[in-house]
Amino acid sequence: xxxxxxxxxxxxxxxxxxxxxxxxxxxxxxxxxxxxxxxxxxxxxxxxxxxxxxxxxxxxxxxxxxxxxxxxxxxxxxxxxxxxxxxxxxxxxxxxxxxxxxxxxxxxxxxxxxxxxxxxxxxxxxxxxxxxxxxxxxxxxxxxxxxxxxxxxxxxxxxxxxxxxxxxxxxxxxxxxxxxxxxxxxxxxxxxxxxxxxxxxxxxxxxxxxxxxxxxxxxxxxxxxxxxxxxxxxxxxxxxxxxxxxxxxxxxxxxxxxxxxxxxxxxxxxxxxxxxxxxxxxxxxxxxxxxxxxxxxxxxxxxxxxxxxxxxxxxxxxxxxxxxxxxxxxxxxxxxxxxx
Amino acid sequence: xxxxxxxxxxxxxxxxxxxxxxxxxxxxxxxxxxxxxxxxxxxxxxxxxxxxxxxxxxxxxxxxxxxxxxxxxxxxxxxxxxxxxxxxxxxxxxxxxxxxxxxxxxxxxxxxxxxxxxxxxxxxxxxxxxxxxxxxxxxxxxxxxxxxxxxxxxxxxxxxxxxxxxxxxxxxxxxxxxxxxxxxxxxxxxxxxxxxxxxxxxxxxxxxxxxxxxxxxxxxxxxxxxxxxxxxxxxxxxxxxxxxxxxxxxxxxxxxxxxxxxxxxxxxxxxxxxxxxxxxxxxxxxxxxxxxxxxxxxxxxxxxxxxxxxxxxxxxxxxxxxxxxxxxxxxxxxxxxxxx
DNA sequence: TTGAAAGCGCTAACAA
DNA sequence: TTGTTAGCGCTTTCAA
Numbered sequence: 001x002x003x004x005x006x007x008x009x010x011x012x013x014x015x016x017x018x019x020x021x022x023x024x025x026x027x028x029x030x031x032x033x034x035x036x037x038x039x040x041x042x043x044x045x046x047x048x049x050x051x052x053x054x055x056x057x058x059x060x061x062x063x064x065x066x067x068x069x070x071x072x073x074x075x076x077x078x079x080x081x082x083x084x085x086x087x088x089x090x091x092x093x094x095x096x097x098x099x100x101x102x103x104x105x106x107x108x109x110x111x112x113x114x115x116x117x118x119x120x121x122x123x124x125x126x127x128x129x130x131x132x133x134x135x136x137x138x139x140x141x142x143x144x145x146x147x148x149x150x151x152x153x154x155x156x157x158x159x160x161x162x163x164x165x166x167x168x169x170x171x172x173x174x175x176x177x178x179x180x181x182x183x184x185x186x187x188x189x190x191x192x193x194x195x196x197x198x199x200x201x202x203x204x205x206x207x208x209x210x211x212x213x214x215x216x217x218x219x220x221x222x223x224x225x226x227x228x229x230x231x232x233x234x235x236x237x238x239x240x241x242x243x244x245x246x247x248x249x250x251x252x253x254x255x256x257x258x259x260x261x262x263x264x265x266x267x268x269x270x271x272x273x274x275x276x277x278x279x280x281x282x283x284x285x286x287x288x289x290x291x292x293x294x295x296x297x298x299x300x301x302x303x304x305x306x307x308x309x310x311x312x313x314x315x316x317x318x319x320x321x322x323x324x325x326x327x328x329x330x331x332x333x334x335x336x337x338x339x340x
Numbered sequence: 341x342x343x344x345x346x347x348x349x350x351x352x353x354x355x356x357x358x359x360x361x362x363x364x365x366x367x368x369x370x371x372x373x374x375x376x377x378x379x380x381x382x383x384x385x386x387x388x389x390x391x392x393x394x395x396x397x398x399x400x401x402x403x404x405x406x407x408x409x410x411x412x413x414x415x416x417x418x419x420x421x422x423x424x425x426x427x428x429x430x431x432x433x434x435x436x437x438x439x440x441x442x443x444x445x446x447x448x449x450x451x452x453x454x455x456x457x458x459x460x461x462x463x464x465x466x467x468x469x470x471x472x473x474x475x476x477x478x479x480x481x482x483x484x485x486x487x488x489x490x491x492x493x494x495x496x497x498x499x500x501x502x503x504x505x506x507x508x509x510x511x512x513x514x515x516x517x518x519x520x521x522x523x524x525x526x527x528x529x530x531x532x533x534x535x536x537x538x539x540x541x542x543x544x545x546x547x548x549x550x551x552x553x554x555x556x557x558x559x560x561x562x563x564x565x566x567x568x569x570x571x572x573x574x575x576x577x578x579x580x581x582x583x584x585x586x587x588x589x590x591x592x593x594x595x596x597x598x599x600x601x602x603x604x605x606x607x608x609x610x611x612x613x614x615x616x617x618x619x620x621x622x623x624x625x626x627x628x629x630x631x632x633x634x635x636x637x638x639x640x641x642x643x644x645x646x647x648x649x650x651x652x653x654x655x656x657x658x659x660x661x662x663x664x665x666x667x668x669x670x671x672x673x674x675x676x677x678x679x680x
Numbered sequence: 681t682t683g684a685a686a687g688c689g690c691t692a693a694c695a696a
Numbered sequence: 697t698t699g700t701t702a703g704c705g706c707t708t709t710c711a712a
């Protein structure tokens with residue numbers, strides 16, 4: 001009754017290469033070759049092996065293969081918050097491309113917590129060929145450390161020496177400021193997102209510089225995290241600072257602001273203008289939010305391409321720095337400054 | 341220079357159990373025990389082993405462990421479309437719970453395609469301990485087949501004999517119909533979602549029955565898939581059918597409808613009422629959509645609990661059928677029927 | 681073109 | 697309490 005006693009035991013456990021070998025009257029090595037390097041075998045052998053594999057319902061065991069080759073056929077994808085609408089389109093694009101390249105993907109949700117991010121990367125590293133790390137909140141030092149263990153591509157995080165894809169919101173944000181200035185707004189607020197976010201830093205600076213250049217004043221308002229509620233709660237501060245328009249770190253905050261304004265009877269855009277960022281919520285909700293395109297899906301695709309390219313070539317193209325330009329998408333939540 | 345030649349080679353490759361064993365002056369088995377069953381070892385031995393493991397920066401290789409034990413420490417999560425706002429909160433909840441239970445998670449995006457779903461499950465099955473399959477579009481037969489290979493829990497798909505978590509939108513949808521009837525609407529439309537969706541079938545039937553019971557007429561409008569654009573395009577049909585209110589398959593469609601109505605100058609809710617489903621977009625966007633709560637996160641959590649419970653107990657609780665009740669959340673997009 | 685055999689890093693009887 | 701040994705299922709030299 002021992003599993004090794006007779007071939008009838010194969011009925012319960014799934015068939016292995018040995019079973020196929022026995023069935024086809026060849027060695028396990030030959031089965032392996034028939035499946036991975038058929039050109040090195042006589043066609044009729046390959047045929048016979050594939051035939052019996054088919055009959056037995058044999059499926060290659062990826063874990064055994066991985067142990068033997070050191071290659072896993074898996075990618076890791078780590079994001080700070082999968083529930084943030086910025087990420088799903090990116091994840092979707094990544095998963096699709098990874099799949100086409102023959103990889104399965106692990107998803108890690110870091111919960112905006114650098115420590116959890118670190119832990120996730122640690123436990124995933126040993127079963128993936130490469131990692132895409134999006135909007136990391138970890139220190140540069142820690143990121144470098146992980147990048148040494150496994151090929152790693154960053155999204156929206158700018159660490160010199162590591163391959164990275166950056167959605168350059170500067171262009172779009174500058175356009176947003178110009179758009180508002182052109183509409184007569186003299187005082188613009190910027191509603192901040194997560195403080196450790198590279199994107200937030202970039203957007204804040206761009207608002208500041210552009211407004212300065214155009215001679216408009218700017219107020220910085222803190223939300224500190226990206227959420228609808230945070231945006232809603234920021235409205236009193238927004239109104240108090242004297243601005244007549246706000247550029248929010250992202251669409252989620254912008255929607256919160258819309259609600260907060262509505263609750264206070266402030267009409268949009270006639271009394272107050274609102275601009276979002278990322279064009280993700282904006283594209284699938286009403287009202288049509290004026291926003292800065294973020295090209296999340298493209299960024300994801302580019303990151304996976306960089307990663308699989310690097311995995312295939314064995315030549316570490318380490319310092320790739322891909323910038324994706326953005327632009328303003330004017331929709332319905334911006335209008336002329338009040339009293340003009 | 342062969343890897344086995346001298347221990348100096350350990351500098352390049354990551355340390356194995358053998359390295360730790362050598363360093364601590366014990367056997368590999370002892371290292372293994374120190375890490376997984378420390379209670380079976382003398383405390384000082386455990387200490388010594390952990391110490392040297394620490395020094396060497398040793399991390400257990402999960403793939404080798406999996407090959408040896410047949411347990412992977414991985415779960416698979418397959419959804420039809422990760423970009424559909426219904427899923428991210430669910431995925432997030434699942435990932436969090438899985439992580440706490442010591443599992444990493446593979447994410448599969450089936451793209452609303454049964455064939456892709458099948459393929460994904462096939463390739464993932466060999467490296468996971470269990471599977472959560474959400475809103476499957478596959479045939480019951482195929483689902484059963486996969487459930488035989490690996491422990492599998494369904495979400496929002498009702499297959500007898502398999503453990504499943506169902507968000508029972510009947511309650512909430514019935515309330516929505518009653519709510520609208522109470523507001524004087526005599527003709528209500530239901531905007532359909534994906535035809536293979538269990539949830540859609542359930543919602544459609546509930547609308548029909550409840551409206552019948554209350555003596556209201558119903559029109560069925562097809563959108564066939566869940567997207568903002570589909571909702572928007574459905575507006576002409578919606579207006580043409582003579583209804584004064586719509587219940588949409590989900591929030592995404594509802595938002596599309598809102599935009600379509602706005603484009604035609606139809607005011608919400610004074611001229612037309614809109615109800616969504618899922619309360620996912622609704623909770624983080626403006627305007628505040630009247631919707632049916634979907635408890636996606638809870639459903640995800642329940643599914644993972646069912647799965648890990650089953651994995652731990654080794655007793656197959658096969659026919660669990662968990663229903664999560666829903667209810668209507670009245671917000672700002674429904675109002676009295678026009679002309680009343 | 682094919683087979684034999686060693687080994688990937690770990691676990692788990694079985695002994696001691 | 698600890699070590700020895702035999703795999704887990706696959707790939708990959710090396711020989712034939």
